[in-house]
Amino acid sequence: MSDAQSEAVRRRVNHKVATAYDVASLAGVSQSAVSRTFTAGASVSNRTRERVLEAAKALNYRPNQVARSLSTSRSGVIGVAVSHLDNQFYPDFLERLSDALDLMGYRILLFVTKGSQDFEPVLGELLRYGVDALILASSSLSSDLGEQCRAAGVPVVMFNNTDPRSQVASVAGANETGGRAIADFLLAAGHQRFGFVAGVEGTSTSGEREAGFTQALREAGLDAPARQVGDYSFEGAWRASIALLGQDARPDAIFCANDHMALATLQAAQSQFGLTPGQDLSIIGFDNVTIGAWPCFQLTTYSQPMPLMVDRTVTQIWRLLDGKDDGGRHEEVSGELIVRASCRIPSTGLVQRPDGTMIWRAPDRP
Amino acid sequence: MSDAQSEAVRRRVNHKVATAYDVASLAGVSQSAVSRTFTAGASVSNRTRERVLEAAKALNYRPNQVARSLSTSRSGVIGVAVSHLDNQFYPDFLERLSDALDLMGYRILLFVTKGSQDFEPVLGELLRYGVDALILASSSLSSDLGEQCRAAGVPVVMFNNTDPRSQVASVAGANETGGRAIADFLLAAGHQRFGFVAGVEGTSTSGEREAGFTQALREAGLDAPARQVGDYSFEGAWRASIALLGQDARPDAIFCANDHMALATLQAAQSQFGLTPGQDLSIIGFDNVTIGAWPCFQLTTYSQPMPLMVDRTVTQIWRLLDGKDDGGRHEEVSGELIVRASCRIPSTGLVQRPDGTMIWRAPDRP
DNA sequence: TTGAAAGCGCTAACAA
């Protein structure tokens, strides 16, 4: 046994992890040969590769990612900032995103942010962590942040949140369209008095949904809806709903800026006012989270198709990573108005899809 | 302006990130001096430090974590494997864990696993990612995995899951105690026929809860409960519940191995059998997830106090990182039986806590 | 307290 070999064995015994050098000497090749066999698209002879692989297996060797990152300045890690983890929309997002990134060999460095707290310093750090890209899925996160990263040359995509004036790429649902559809739907069902529960003020998501909703009501000759802020939280929406429903002329239809808040409204209406959603009033959300379809909720909602949105998000990321920094930055993924029992049902416009779900489409206007 | 200075400026302009060398030359000191000013507990004169900090600020310099990791073989990153993200227990866990780790300057590298899929290869990779430690919060994850990492010298803690025979540290709730308490509680309420909805077979969490439950029933002279497997999923529990409730002698009390499944049982009972939980039958879960307390559920449950559990988990991690690999490995965090409307209420043993929540304590036995 | 210099483990020119 050569010196090199015994050195390699010694390392193993000492619990030290084998390096490419150990493998090289055991295989009787250069360290570069080892590097090459573990680098996709390298140039190694089969014979060399096999010897290396054999030695690697014997030593339980695997390339050290940190060292690799230092050399290549690519880490295979993508930073993901997310908040509101109690809103099922986001865990669902994380799960699907993880899947999608996994497929491409990427990992997630997770940052759970609290609302719009001072996240920016953390993010400064983050950039030095060598993440290859950033996904900002905190609806209450400013785009300045993203702008900063973009300037630093790190691809950034905002998820479920946009700043149309910024250069930061984004993927979002059809917020304004959805808001309009919801108004049309409620009007078609014969509703008269409307309420709106907003998310965090200033977020594009809530703002656009409200804009579409209000605009469509205006076009129908109606006033803007009664309005309360729910801050995207269950408690906030609970309070907002109680305020709305406690009014003299109580709304007979309430649109909440997302499902998470709509679930609060639904329960507040039931337990605090004895109202039956779908009969006494209509409640509608946005997102189509899984639990909204639970029997006890049967929440009507405008969907944000998560698989598609995640798909678009990662596609944008790959593009940016490839340096294709061109066009198509602010992507909008359209959804559908999914009809369930929490709303009074219009007599027209209902369509049943093959999977049994009911959707509503506005009748063509003249 | 010196050559070194103009070089530094050039880098800035070219969008290249400043390195410690750039800072050093701008500050007129050695690169080591820069390193020291950014290393906690270093030895630098105030004068040097100030000059360095000034230069660093001018160049917007921050130490490169990757390079630092390569030198120190510590990354400041902790790998977290989690599954069942649709069970609110886990997003909640992630959120709190993130907070706790943040406080100590650690970040989370997230792995979302699917049940007990072939996660092991991924984890092999993971170790080469330079994570300083690993937290395994996948209730359906074998401990072999953890054992492997431990052997590789990486601290591992299993969360909400144990293998008593293994050396892998763990933090879990009072599963057996909780199971017993639940049996005692249901017996005290006068129940006769019991059902149990299990999680994934073979997981310690489900197994221990069932063992405690069944054991306590046996001690009361009763048979083991009717039993169905819910696999920790909503759909699985839904089917399991329908099977249980469709029996000839339908159970009048069902214990589900966690809240997530109990929520399915509750709704199945209501919507498929027209039963009113708390009157026609009692349904009880385990975890005390936030949504279980929602008005429409009012789920009785045995709690797993998340803040405490997370606290214990990170404490274990710090210990292991400090090389204190001694004792106290399998930690159990006790909870309380939280009484809500989904169960028939016993006439004795109820205690109201200051915050208004009702808990139940078994009367002392003679 | 400081600077010089030797790595950390790998990738990527460059020569052979």
Add this chain to the structure above:
DNA sequence: TTGTTAGCGCTTTCAA
């Protein structure tokens, strides 16, 4: 196709 060599940006001895 190979091996040699020079970094990647930092930490950490070791002298001074």
